[in-house]
Amino acid sequence: MTTTTFSVRGMTCGHCVAAVRDELGRIDGVTGVDVDLDSGAVALTSTGPVTADAIAAAVDEAGYAVAGV
Numbered sequence: 001m002t003t004t005t006f007s008v009r010g011m012t013c014g015h016c017v018a019a020v021r022d023e024l025g026r027i028d029g030v031t032g033v034d035v036d037l038d039s040g041a042v043a044l045t046s047t048g049p050v051t052a053d054a055i056a057a058a059v060d061e062a063g064y065a066v067a068g069v
Contacts, residue, residue: 001031002049007040007067008059016064023062027054040067 008020021033032045056066
């Protein structure tokens with residue numbers, strides 16, 4: 001298992017968290033996504049490494065921006 005942590009900008013509510021969690025969960029190999037609304041911190045658990053590009057694309061698809069991977 002691999003855990004990747006990063007921050008997401010722009011989330012303001014539970015719907016935002018759900019949208020980010022849903023899009024990240026669609027990445028192949030992702031087994032869990034933990035999102036903290038207050039800090040914007042995200043911990044993504046996967047069966048192997050997930051590229052920064054894949055993370056950024058998923059977060060962008062949800063309508064938000066990655067602050068750092």
